[in-house]
Amino acid sequence: MNRKRRLLLLTALAAPVAYLAAKRPRRVAGAHNEYFQGLQAALQQAGLFRPTLVIDRAQLRHNLGRLQTNLPQNKKFRVVAKSLPSLPLVREVRAAMQTDRLMVFHQPHLNLVAAQMPDAQLLLGKPMPAGAAKRFFADHKPGAFKPARQIEWLIDTPMRLSEYREVAASQFGGKARLRVNLELDVGLHRGGFRAPRDVAEMVRVIQADPTLEFSGFMGYEAHASKIPDALGGPRKALAAAMKLYGECVQAAQEVLGAAFDPDALTLNAGGSTTYELYDESAPCNELAIGSALVKPTDFDTQTLLDHQPASFIATPVLKALDRTELPGLEAMSGLFRAWDPNTARTFFIYGGHWLASTVSPPGLQRNAIWGHSTNQDMLNASADVQLGVGDTVFLRPHQSEFVFLQFGDIAVYEDGRIVDFWAPFPEGSSTGSRA
């Protein structure tokens, strides 16, 4: 073999080796920092040796402070109840933000809030089946809360409006009107009205109907924060959404004439990932926000850099092994470990498979071959991650909606201690609202 050919052959062999060496996962070492050590001690002191959802009250207050500062002066704040699904949590947020406005997304939550917060003004965040609206009335016990004045039902199609006309007639018998709010499709394309002329027609139909009252619009624009710069970016998408929103408000004004009073209407937009992009010029008069106050990982966005994570899942380590063995692949353990040093050890935790990512100690990872368990999930780590049986693993939920409901009472962490427990919303029972 001449020198040139030998060099070529060596290069051909070296290239994949270099590629693999570059791709080989780096060993990650880690231990709880002071913050998570404190949280672990507080949970153990409170006798919480089970999967627990924790809210850090100081971080929650920080986020409330950011919201107060960032919210444009002429926009009211509406609490997105599904993202903060606990009455005491909603109370805390309402008190800090001085608001009686809530957005509700689930019929049992609607009954609960109506019964427990009789001063609240409720806007539905999605169009409920008319049957669910009837069920609300069937379960609702008359009291201080007046559904005719305090609930705005969301309408997305002319068909749904007809169904709600029937709800209005059967519930109020002509004595009161059912308030209906029109869902606008301002770019999310999740349903609702898109053309101002269709909006005008709907407002006309509602105005002419003695059983219904037009209460405003809901135009959710979460897509805006996800639009890449190559497609114009979030600000441009939000501007387009608000242009269409403004045209729909204009359409309503033309139909309503002298009766048009924007301050009396609910002109809703939102949420968490877009609210910091708003200024006073937007044609809406309120923003619905929830998740930004507890900041799960889906909300680690460029638009929420000043908000801090305020919610964690804590769970004990049940078993710590100094090896990783996969059933049927025991002989491969050394190979897996040689490739990825972060598979050297195995931890089985109490529960698992939540919509969540591990956050402390750093260096924990899931095992793609072993899969998931909701009973005892497997986590792997390098030999340099400090964790043992009885220690706590911390995760951050990807979202608060639904995930917060999976742990029983939420533990409230403040000044190094668990100071309170907040019951999550019930998801429903066959006998109606528990309230």
Ligand SMILES: Cc1ncc(COP(=O)(O)O)c(C=O)c1O
């Ligand atoms: C209609 C509507 N408004 C606002 C929001 C914002 O909620 P969050 O701030 O929790 O993202 C949502 C979330 O799904 C929504 O569906």
